[in-house]
Amino acid sequence: MSNASTNQETVHKVSFLNKDSLHIPILRILQADGTPHEGAVLPHIDEALAKRIYDTCVFTRVLDERMLGAQRQGRISFYMTCTGEEAAIVGSVAALDDKDVILAQYREHAALRYRGFTTEQFMNQMFSNEKDLGKGRQMPIHYGTAALHYQTISSPLGTQIPQATGVGYSLKMKGERNVAICYFGEGAASEGDFHAGLNMAAVLKAPVIFFCRNNGYAISTPTAEQFAGNGIASRGVGYGMHTIRVDGNDMLAVLAATQQARAYALEHNAPVLIEAMTYRLGAHSTSDDPSGYRSKDEEAKWREHDPVKRFKLWLINKGWLNVADDDALTERYREEVLAAVKVAEKVPAPRLDEIIEDVYDVPTDALKKQLESLKAHVAKYPQAYPKTSGRL
């Protein structure tokens, strides 16, 4: 007997399936030298799109390099880079409409830059100053902006996954021709929210692109200690979802897969799972030291597969980039970021009154009472609370 959810074929001898029963190839378009594989079907890309993608990559590299330095100098408390994963992030966001809703994990600031987040906005968030859209309430890199349809980052892993299903369903019910994209790592895919979110999206038919950055490590834990199955992609098939595995260091492969995923999601009101195979070239965060769990040789090997370099070679081959312009761009962004740091770190912290705002739509009586009592205390001991005592 079998219910309607499975096929009806029967066999009469014991035969188990295993992780290799499902054959999942990796989509790769660009070769290491930046030329397309023979027979490769390229994504839709013109010079303007290619330049927007490349510009985002250069900015992100510079931002990561400079802010890592700023953290080491003690100017900001924390930082995370997306070095090594730029193709996965920028290649996917570039396949979307700018109104498609992004629910990111935390390492996707390149997508935010692609949408137009300014250097000043990045800095205001990282320095928790009064111009930060998030009012200085979260650790550095927890960006969010309604104007760019990029939901604010939440530290707990995987919570954005079932939320993306809700956003996708909401977009469908409103009749908007947009999708949600949900980024997460292969480690977060072990959370219960992953199962909940993907299963619900498939059952409830929500137009969502679930984009897994399989970068090899969840902090120190390698994939072999994270799951025993055939990557993350094999699970998508189990949920009855269109699924693809791509070379996450190949900008054109990611772009092609995401463009087609988006078209499918909109046409069928259905989710798609993309597993991008990539590598986190940097540490997990500034609080992490990878030398304790992986070798320099391994890192060097992956550095040879630098996703930005491969895309750059393709651009040069196409005649859309020359080396002199490229060097000038990097230099310009270095100066821009450095100047923005100097400005942002001098902007004061949000006023103390903001501490009770946005808990509810309007502060409760109890909150107002607590604020008054706190202000009186800070006024009494101003030296102990220098961030706010000067502007009570």
Added chain:
Amino acid sequence: MAEMNMLQAINSALRIAMEKDPSMLVFGEDVGHFGGVFRATSGLQDTFGKGRCFNTPLTEQGIAGFANGLASNGTTAVAEIQFADYIFPAFDQIVNESAKFRYRSGNEFDVGGLVYRTPYGGGINGGHYHSQSPEAYFTQTPGLKVVVPRNAYQAKGLLLAAIRDKNPVVFFEPKRLYRASVGEVPEGDYELPLGKAEVVREGKHITLVAWGAQMEIIEKAADMAEKEGISCEIIDLRTLAPWDVGTVAESVKKTGRLLVNHEAPLTGGFAGEIAATIQEECFLYLESPIARVCGLDTPYPLIHEKEYMPDALKTFEAIKASVNF
């Protein structure tokens, strides 16, 4: 006006809210065609279609995460968690996500259009996992509103207000009263205020505070006390977060005594919060220690349900002890 039980009143509230707000969705386990295991969503799928009232897979964390996503994108979301005992897989999505959505984003995003409806409480021979009253886990989370109605009329008016409130609300429904609480309920649209307690009976000697299903227990205890010449003032807190300190404090300043009753275990229960605040507000007015008549600090026991419960008799004894202190 029509005679309705609490389920019919809740169903009526959902129907009215869905008619007036075309974006509103109702979902959860078995809530679709079947109308929910208690039938609170009965007939909604027939009227509004499978797109707006539907079953979800069996995953409370998924239901809550999905609800957060809907509300973050401007869709009104009313999620049912089939029993409050099963809300814990959704705890992270409620406590770390719903409650902090607005604050953490600096008001760039919010999930104000979200209500979690969930039946709570004992008295139905439900044992550990169909009887709990987990409200205090949520009252300690800034960003959430926590509401508990005491009868059919209150349930409809408070639920309509909760759905339209601009903050996420956890709405605990006393399942023991689902069919037992029958009364006159307006057929049309009305709201009762969140964050406001109600003095349901005026009295002189002691203030009794409860919410939800325990309201009828303290009313019964007050009747017993009245025969002994003790006059009780009875307050239904209705909203636990944010709670109406003013109404309770004003009453205690008049009576000089306070008793709080809840079904949840004593330790860490919301009665402790009320007692601490009232002793601050009313210290010089108090004639006796603030009494708490609550569940035992045990899991909810099936066979000893009657003994576990903070019933009218236990409340009556505590009233006498307070007055004779």
